Amino acid sequence: MKILHVIANLAPRYGGPAKAGMEMAAVLAARGHEVTIFSTNQDGNGVLDEPTDRVIRKNGVDIRYFPVIQPKFWRTSPAMAFALNKAIPNFDIVHIHSLYLFHGMAAGHYARKHGVPYIVRPHGTLDPVMYARHRYRKRIMETLFEDRNIRLANALHYTTEEELLLAKPYVHGSSGFVVPNGVNSSEYQELPIHGSFRSRYKLLEGKKMLLFFSRINFKKGLDVLVEAFKHIHREHPDTVLVLTGPDDENYGLKVREWLKAAGLSEFAIFTGMLTGKDKLAVLRDADLFLLPSYTENFGIAVVEAMACGIPVVISDKVNIWREVVQEGAGLAVPVDPVKVAEAACQLLNDPELCVRMGEQGRAMVSHYYEWSQVGAQLEQEYRQLIGESDPAGSSRGAEAGLNWGS
Incomplete structure (x- = not known):
C-alpha cells in the first residue's frame, strides 16, 4: 500500500x-x-x-x-x-x-x-x-x-x-x-545503571523519586499533582518530585509558583525534556510514576514508564486506566489530590507491591503495546x-x- x-x-x-x-x-x-x-x-x-x-x-x-x-x-x-x-x-x-x-x-x-x-x-x-x-x-x-x-x-x-x-x-x-x-520494547531492554540519573542531583541522594514524565501542560493535572505532593511529602518527607518534559507555553512558571506557595520548591527538580539515554536514565531511577491528567486520550508516557518497570499512579481520565488496573500494573484514581496522594502513599508503603506492579507493567507493554x-x-x-x-x-x-x- x-x-x-x-x-x-x-x-x-x-x-x-x-x-x-x-x-x-x-x-x-x-x-x-x-x-x-x-x-x-x-x-x-x-x-x-x-x-x-x-x-x-x-x-x-x-x-x-x-x-x-x-x-x-x-x-x-x-x-x-x-x-x-x-x-x-x-x-x-x-x-x-x-x-x-x-x-x-x-x-x-x-x-x-x-x-x-x-x-x-x-x-x-x-x-x-x-x-x-x-x-x-x-x-x-x-x-x-x-x-x-x-x-x-x-x-x-x-x-x-x-x-x-x-x-x-x-x-x-x-x-x-x-x-x-x-513502543519498541527493545529500546527499554538495557537500561542505564541504577543511580546514573540520581547522581546528577545531590537532592536525590537517599530519597524516593516521584516522576512526572510528560509535557508541562494544563491538561496534565499539574495543579492536582502539586497539591497531592504536599500530602505525600508530609507522610513521606524523603520524597522528591522530578518533573521531566518540555514546557508547553511557559506553563512551568505556574507550576513553580504552586510549588513555592506550598513550600515545596526545594523538593522539586525540573529537568526539561530528556531524550535518548538521559530519558532512560530518569525512568530507570524513578520509584513511582504520577500522571493525574484531566484528559489523556492514550498516555504514551505511561506505557514508557511501565516498559521500564515503574509502578504507575494515574487518573481515571487517562484512557488506558482500565487496562492498567486490570493488569495490575498500577493504580487509577479520580482527578483529586487527596486520592492521588493516598494511592502514591499506598505504594510507597508497600515495596513488594511496587515490584509486582512493575513486573506486571513490563508484561502488559510486551503483550499489548x-x-x-x-x-x-x-x-x-x-x-x-x-x-x-x-x-x-x-x-x-x-x-x-x-x-x-x-
Missing part, C-alpha cells in the same frame, strides 16, 4: 502525538509499505532545522516538511495544501492526525476531491474536556470544515475504547476502529477499509463514509 500520514508537527516538543506519528509510519514502512509523512516545520515559536524543498528519508519513511506561516496557532501552510492536491491521487489511503488545524482541512478536502479513502485520528480532541476548550473558535471551524471532515471520513482512528466512547456524541454517527499507540503488533493491526484496518471502499479495484467512493468497525 501507498500510505500518506498528514500531521501538523513532528518537533519533539509536541510530545506523544509527534512521537507516535513518526513511529507508526516507521513500523508500517518496515512491513513493506510505501509510507510518506507531510508535516510543517513548526517548532514552538521557531522552526525545525529541516529542509522544506526536498524529501527526507528516515527509518524507511519519506518525510516532507512544509513552511508554516501566520496564523501559526492553526499550523497554516499553503505550501502543504498545494502539495497535497498534487500528491494525494498517488496514495491508496490518507491518515490525518488531529482536528481543528489547517492540515486536516486541506487533507480531508483533497482526499474527497480525488476519491482517496481517508482516516481521521482525533488525538483526544473529542474528549469532553478538550471538546469544550476554545469552544467558540472550534465551533467556527466545525461549521467551515471539521464536521464535514468527520462525517465523510471513511473511518475514525481511536487509540482506546474509552476514547471511542467519549467521542461518540460529537462524531455525527461516523464509525471507526481502535488501534493503540505502541509492541509496535510490531500494533502495526499489524493498523495494516489490517487499512486493508479492510480499502477493500470496502473499492471492492472491485476500479473506483473509489469520494463522498460516502463507511459504517464498519465499532
Whole structure:
C-alpha cells in the first residue's frame, strides 16, 4: 500500500502525538509499505532545522516538511495544501492526525476531491474536556470544515475504547476502529545503571523519586499533582518530585509558583525534556510514576514508564486506566489530590507491591503495546477499509463514509 500520514508537527516538543506519528509510519514502512509523512516545520515559536524543498528519508519513511506561516496557532501552510492536491491521487489511503488545524482541512478536502479513502485520528480532541476548550473558535471551524471532515471520513482512528466512547456524541454517527499507540520494547531492554540519573542531583541522594514524565501542560493535572505532593511529602518527607518534559507555553512558571506557595520548591527538580539515554536514565531511577491528567486520550508516557518497570499512579481520565488496573500494573484514581496522594502513599508503603506492579507493567507493554503488533493491526484496518471502499479495484467512493468497525 501507498500510505500518506498528514500531521501538523513532528518537533519533539509536541510530545506523544509527534512521537507516535513518526513511529507508526516507521513500523508500517518496515512491513513493506510505501509510507510518506507531510508535516510543517513548526517548532514552538521557531522552526525545525529541516529542509522544506526536498524529501527526507528516515527509518524507511519519506518525510516532507512544509513552511508554516501566520496564523501559526492553526499550523497554516499553503505550501502543504498545494502539495497535497498534487500528491494525494498517488496514495491508496490518507491518515490525518488531529482536528481543528489547517492540515486536516486541506487533507480531508483533497482526499474527497480525488476519491482517496481517508482516516481521521482525533488525538483526544473529542474528549469532553478538550471538546469544550476554545469552544467558540472550534465551533467556527466545525461549521467551515471539521464536521464535514468527520462525517465523510471513511473511518475514525481511536487509540482506546474509552476514547471511542467519549467521542461518540460529537462524531455525527461516523464509525471507526481502535488501534493503540505502541513502543519498541527493545529500546527499554538495557537500561542505564541504577543511580546514573540520581547522581546528577545531590537532592536525590537517599530519597524516593516521584516522576512526572510528560509535557508541562494544563491538561496534565499539574495543579492536582502539586497539591497531592504536599500530602505525600508530609507522610513521606524523603520524597522528591522530578518533573521531566518540555514546557508547553511557559506553563512551568505556574507550576513553580504552586510549588513555592506550598513550600515545596526545594523538593522539586525540573529537568526539561530528556531524550535518548538521559530519558532512560530518569525512568530507570524513578520509584513511582504520577500522571493525574484531566484528559489523556492514550498516555504514551505511561506505557514508557511501565516498559521500564515503574509502578504507575494515574487518573481515571487517562484512557488506558482500565487496562492498567486490570493488569495490575498500577493504580487509577479520580482527578483529586487527596486520592492521588493516598494511592502514591499506598505504594510507597508497600515495596513488594511496587515490584509486582512493575513486573506486571513490563508484561502488559510486551503483550499489548509492541509496535510490531500494533502495526499489524493498523495494516489490517487499512486493508479492510480499502477493500470496502473499492471492492472491485476500479473506483473509489469520494463522498460516502463507511459504517464498519465499532
